[in-house]
Amino acid sequence: NAGVTQTPKFRVLKTGQSMTLLCAQDMNHEYMYWYRQDPGMGLRLIHYSVGEGTTAKGEVPDGYNVSRLKKQNFLLGLESAAPSQTSVYFCASRVSSYNEQFFGPGTRLTVL
Amino acid sequence: AQRVTQPEKLLSVFKGAPVELKCNYSYSGSPELFWYVQYSRQRLQLLLRHISRESIKGFTADLNKGETSFHLKKPFAQEEDSAMYYCALRGGGADGLTFGKGTHLIIQP
Numbered sequence: 034n035a036g037v038t039q040t041p042k043f044r045v046l047k048t049g050q051s052m053t054l055l056c057a058q059d060m061n062h063e064y065m066y067w068y069r070q071d072p073g074m075g076l077r078l079i080h081y082s083v084g085e086g087t088t089a090k091g092e093v094p095d096g097y098n099v100s101r102l103k104k105q106n107f108l109l110g111l112e113s114a115a116p117s118q119t120s121v122y123f124c125a126s127r128v129s130s131y132n133e134q135f136f137g138p139g140t141r142l143t144v145l
Numbered sequence: 146a147q148r149v150t151q152p153e154k155l156l157s158v159f160k161g162a163p164v165e166l167k168c169n170y171s172y173s174g175s176p177e178l179f180w181y182v183q184y185s186r187q188r189l190q191l192l193l194r195h196i197s198r199e200s201i202k203g204f205t206a207d208l209n210k211g212e213t214s215f216h217l218k219k220p221f222a223q224e225e226d227s228a229m230y231y232c233a234l235r236g237g238g239a240d241g242l243t244f245g246k247g248t249h250l251i252i253q254p
Contacts, residue, residue: 066241073154075231075244076189091241123189134242136189 035059037137039124045143046114054109054140056124064127065107066091066134067099069120076123082107114144147172149234151245158222159253166217166248168206168232177235178215179242180206184228192230193217202226222252 040055056065063084068076078091082101096118098110107126111118124137148171158164170176180192192201195208195215206217215232229249233242 064240068241068244073246075149075151075246076242077244078241081241092243125189133191133194138188 037124037126037135039122039137039140041140042138043141045145046111047145048115050114051110051112052114052142053111054122054124054142056107056109056126056137057105058107058124058126058135059105060126060128060135061104062126062128062135063104064129064134065101066125067097067107067109068123068125069093070123070139071120079109079122114142116144118142119144147234147236147243149232149243149245151230151232151248153248154246155249155251157251157253160224161221164217164219164222164226164250164252166230166232166250168215168217168245170213170215170232170234172213172234172236174236176208176210176215178206178208179233179235180204180215180217181231181233181244182228183231183247189231224252224254226250227252 037058066081067079070076077093080099082088085104088099100108122140125134127134150169178195181189182192183189204219229247231247232245
């Protein structure tokens with residue numbers, strides 16, 4: 034099992050550009066999450082999904098959209114990137130509400 | 146609103162010394178707390194969860210509901226313990242985690 038993988042690992046964008054971050058898990062987990070990690074801020078929840086075809090907003094959803102068309106994939110989109118979105122993005126998944134979250138390796142995004 | 150507070154951004158101790166990383170929480174229900182560790186340029190890994198009451202890599206943490214704390218302790222620090230440590234509380238959207246800001250632990254030789 035690869036666990037939770039994220040694509041790409043690094044990306045540099047210019048302000049206003051768009052991109053999609055892909056999170057994939059091969060553990061048949063129902064729940065998936067996107068967090069952002071900023072220095073001195075810890076991790077904050079952006080969006081989450083409790084199953085295929087469902088998504089919901091977390092603590093800091095503005096400027097992001099998500100989709101979960103397939104159970105194993107959770108996509109995070111930036112329609113018009115801003116420098117404030119420079120961050121490390123982590124995806125996580127878990128099988129049910131009462132189990133451990135497994136994290137991906139992260140995507141380091143810089144918006145110039 | 147729920148909150149997790151880690152008062153120390155940076156904690157530096159010498160190898161062999163005891164370590165205590167502080168974590169306080171605010172939560173209206175019955176809390177479920179975790180410690181995650183992130184070694185340099187690696188993904189977050191679960192270190193401890195309070196309901197399992199186990200010791201991992203020599204670390205322990207006890208939930209104190211009276212003081213709303215979940216401090217992480219190790220009696221003798223090792224150099225490989227150097228990492229970022231995050232305290233987290235279950236209860237965000239669809240039970241996502243609310244994280245503290247993290248403590249950077251440095252173990253000096």
